[in-house]
Each structure stands twice: as C-alpha cells, then as structure tokens.
Amino acid sequence: MSSRQNAVSGLVIDHDLSDANTLALPSRAERFWHARVERDVIDGLELANAQGWPITVVGGGSNLLLPPAVGGLTLRADIEGTTFRAGDGGAVHVEVGAGVGWHALVDACVEREVWGLENLALIPGLAGAAPIQNIGAYGVELADVIDWVELADRRDSRVHRLERDACGLGYRDSIFKQELADRVVITRLGLTLSTRPRPQLDYGVLRDRVATTPSAREVFEAVCAIRREKLPDPALTPNAGSFFKNPLVTEATASRLLRQAPDMPHYPQPNGQVKLAAGWLIDQCGLKGRRKGAFGVHDRQALVLVHFGGGTLDGLIAFADELVDIVHARFGVVLEREPRRVDASRG
Numbered sequence: 001m002s003s004r005q006n007a008v009s010g011l012v013i014d015h016d017l018s019d020a021n022t023l024a025l026p027s028r029a030e031r032f033w034h035a036r037v038e039r040d041v042i043d044g045l046e047l048a049n050a051q052g053w054p055i056t057v058v059g060g061g062s063n064l065l066l067p068p069a070v071g072g073l074t075l076r077a078d079i080e081g082t083t084f085r086a087g088d089g090g091a092v093h094v095e096v097g098a099g100v101g102w103h104a105l106v107d108a109c110v111e112r113e114v115w116g117l118e119n120l121a122l123i124p125g126l127a128g129a130a131p132i133q134n135i136g137a138y139g140v141e142l143a144d145v146i147d148w149v150e151l152a153d154r155r156d157s158r159v160h161r162l163e164r165d166a167c168g169l170g171y172r173d174s175i176f177k178q179e180l181a182d183r184v185v186i187t188r189l190g191l192t193l194s195t196r197p198r199p200q201l202d203y204g205v206l207r208d209r210v211a212t213t214p215s216a217r218e219v220f221e222a223v224c225a226i227r228r229e230k231l232p233d234p235a236l237t238p239n240a241g242s243f244f245k246n247p248l249v250t251e252a253t254a255s256r257l258l259r260q261a262p263d264m265p266h267y268p269q270p271n272g273q274v275k276l277a278a279g280w281l282i283d284q285c286g287l288k289g290r291r292k293g294a295f296g297v298h299d300r301q302a303l304v305l306v307h308f309g310g311g312t313l314d315g316l317i318a319f320a321d322e323l324v325d326i327v328h329a330r331f332g333v334v335l336e337r338e339p340r341r342v343d344a345s346r347g
C-alpha cells in the first residue's frame with residue numbers, strides 16, 4: 001500500500017482501496033479519512049466542507065463498486081462498541097458502532113441467546129452499512145429489528161438520530177441510498193432484539209435444516225451452512241453478494257411469465273406486485289457459470305458476479321449490462337443493479 005500521511009491529522013493522500021472492496025476492483029482514494037470516534041467523523045466532514053470536496057463513505061466494501069480513482073474525500077467510520085441493555089418483556093436493546101463487523105455482532109447476540117439477527121448470519125460488511133441497503137436474508141430484514149440510526153450530517157457537522165420510520169427502509173433500499181447519499185456518515189445503530197425465542201423459519205430450506213424448536217445458535221449455524229453452499233467467500237473469490245435486486249413486476253407480467261414457465265419462483269407482495277428471482281431468470285438464460293475475461297456468473301448462484309482478477313469497474317459493468325440485455329430479451333424484465341456504484345467523475 002503506497003499512501004502518505006498528510007500534514008492534516010487523519011488525512012491520507014492516495015490511499016489504496018483494492019483491499020477495501022470485496023470485489024477487489026483496483027481503486028485508489030485521492031484522499032482518505034479514517035475515523036474511529038464520532039468527533040473524527042465530524043472533523044473529516046468539516047475538512048471536506050472547508051475544501052469543497054465531495055465525500056464517499058466506505059465500510060467493509062462488500063456492496064460497493066469502486067472506480068479506479070475516487071476523488072474528493074473517502075471516509076471510513078470504524079466506530080467500535082456494542083452494548084446490550086435489558087428492556088421490558090424480554091426485549092434487549094442493542095447499540096452498536098458503525099465499525100463493528102456485522103457477522104461478529106450476529107454471533108455475539110446468538111452467544112447470549114438473544115433472538116432477531118440469527119437469519120442474517122454471515123452477511124459480509126460492517127454494521128454501519130447494514131441500513132443502507134436494509135440487509136435481508138432468509139425471511140428477515142434489518143427493518144424488522146432496527147429502532148434508530150445515528151449519523152453525522154455534512155450540512156451542519158452534527159450527529160443526528162433518525163428513528164426507523166424516517167429511514168425509508170424498503171427492499172434493498174433506504175434514505176441513505178437516496179436523499180442522504182454522499183451527505184451523511186452512519187455512526188451508530190440501535191436495535192431491539194429479544195430473549196424470547198422467535199425463530200423465523202418461513203424460508204423453506206431453513207425449516208428443513210433445524211429442529212422444531214431450535215436454539216438461536218442452531219438457526220445461525222443452518223443459515224451459515226446454506227450460505228456457504230451457495231455463495232462464494234469474498235476472501236477467496238472476490239464478489240459483492242447479489243449483483244442484482246430481485247425485480248418487482250406487475251401481476252400481469254408475472255402471470256404472462258408463469259404461463260411460459262409455471263415453475264418460476266415468484267413471491268406476491270402486499271402491494272399487489274410480484275417479486276421474481278433474478279438468479280432464476282439469469283440461470284434460465286443458461287448464464288450460470290458464464291465467464292468473460294475477468295468476470296463471471298457464479299456457478300452455484302447466478303445472482304452473484306465474481307471477479308477472477310485483472311478486471312476493472314468498466315469491464316464489470318459491461319459484463320453485467322450484457323446479462324441484463326439477455327434477460328430482458330428473453331423475459332421482458334429489466335434487472336436493476338444492487339451494489340452502490342461510486343461515481344468516478346466526483347472530485
């Protein structure tokens with residue numbers, strides 16, 4: 001890593017981000033700011049404001065598409081600390097710093113037999129990134145357990161608390177991906193979990209893998225096993241998890257497709273739309289395991305794109321666009337990208 005410390009404390013010039021994104025795309029931050037407490041985050045934002053720099057916030061880099069050069073100020077908030085406080089009726093209030101590893105948090109909860117996060121085991125990344133895409137897996141999403149998000153806002157250089165209902169949490173979406181993108185840095189989360197067993201086993205395969213009344217640890221282990229079977233470990237095979245969102249279509253579109261393929265996985269939503277499985281659509285086009293140059297479609301889960309090395313963001317986008325075109329030509333459904341793309345032109 002070649003970067004040099006600048007006179008301004010905390011600021012690093014020309015910082016390598018290749019190891020800081022799980023797709024291992026080559027990338028360098030023109031200026032990098034590593035914050036370890038809220039005050040550092042504010043200092044970074046004030047510096048960016050004073051200099052007129054745009055900001056890019058990075059966490060574990062597991063849901064990020066980085067260009068070769070990131071201008072402005074790239075900020076990482078490695079705020080540590082997890083506290084557990086007992087509430088009424090078995091409730092457990094958890095406060096967690098943005099820099100705590102998500103999986104480590106889930107493990108710590110399961111260790112205490114505290115329920116609520118076990119289905120979200122083995123999701124890569126840091127706790128602070130979890131609300132951005134409202135992480136979800138195996139029938140549970142962060143929105144089910146989150147109470148508030150604390151964030152530092154560059155508009156007033158202060159930390160604010162946003163209650164859950166103000167966070168705009170939806171399927172792989174939030175206010176942090178929309179209005180507040182590139183303006184705030186998430187510093188801390190508050191969750192309410194429970195000591196009372198509440199296994200969520202609606203995701204079929206999961207129910208088959210555990211006892212009728214499983215412990216939180218048992219559910220956690222089953223989720224880890226399922227994920228290890230299907231999803232590539234980013235430490236071994238660079239990837240960013242699901243590259244596409246599962247598309248939401250109208251009931252009419254779903255019915256049309258079901259006439260063509262009655263076995264198509266489909267999930268009716270409360271608002272009348274129907275969610276389809278992007279992985280299934282890609283798989284049906286015969287694209288699972290397809291490789292082109294540095295990138296490929298994972299051979300066990302077609303929703304995940306993998307980087308074999310030597311590629312760049314442009315190559316990845318071109319590869320993904322080809323998949324989108326093929327799926328569109330076959331099914332008339334447009335797949336939307338899931339990871340957040342950092343704008344190359346900023347700065």
Ligand code: EPU
Binds near residue numbers: 137243277
């Ligand atoms: N399918 C295929 N072929 C494939 C992949 C999937 O036929 O290559 C079929 C499966 O057989 C199943 C359906 O598609 O009938 C759905 O597949 P799966 O249950 O594996 O889940 P997914 O919809 O592909 C979503 C999340 C995952 C999450 C799983 C489990 C999104 C974009 N992805 O995947 O999240 O782990 O459900 O809940 O919603 C992530 O976001 O990075 C991620 C891994």
